[in-house]
Amino acid sequence: MIQARAINSTVEPDSSAQPIPPPTESSASEPRSNPGRALVIEVDGVTYARIPVRTHVVTDQDDILDVAQKYAGPLVQAGDIVVVSEKVVAITQGRAIPVERIRVSRLAKLLWPRVRQVRYGIGLRSPYSMQCAIDECGAPRILSRPWWVRSASCWAGRGTSTAWRGSRRP
Numbered sequence: 041m042i043q044a045r046a047i048n049s050t051v052e053p054d055s056s057a058q059p060i061p062p063p064t065e066s067s068a069s070e071p072r073s074n075p076g077r078a079l080v081i082e083v084d085g086v087t088y089a090r091i092p093v094r095t096h097v098v099t100d101q102d103d104i105l106d107v108a109q110k111y112a113g114p115l116v117q118a119g120d121i122v123v124v125s126e127k128v129v130a131i132t133q134g135r136a137i138p139v140e141r142i143r144v145s146r147l148a149k150l151l152w153p154r155v156r157q158v159r160y161g162i163g164l165r166s167p168y169s170m171q172c173a174i175d176e177c178g179a180p181r182i183l184s185r186p187w188w189v190r191s192a193s194c195w196a197g198r199g200t201s202t203a204w205r206g207s208r209r210p
Contacts, residue, residue, distance in 0.1 A: 072092060093115065098131050139168050147179055
């Protein structure tokens, strides 16, 4: 779980960011950023201090507000913005399903190899993620998408489906 704090005073981002050494017993409670990430960032002229907060292993039995209050609450000050990772939210909402619990259907096994690989992750190019999409949207919607994407692209031009999705490939 990650929290962010907007800083109204002047805080200079560390332009000479050094790799963070592995934690020692004395530094175990100090906030550490993920590799390649800085604890202080600037976005649109506003400087933010990102304060990672270690929690217990969050499950679908946890209430996200209780977890945030318990672990981030003592750190939060007036004007702070608390941010929780999408993964933790999905877990507490019961939307993160262990692979062992996913029963892959024949339809998912048939469709997943025909999906294009994406640059940012697996997407639907896994029988497990394809099955989750089928469970979430329903088989008719999954099966109808290729038809309307092809017809819309022919009618409106190349790249239409990605424009409707909100992003175009470079």
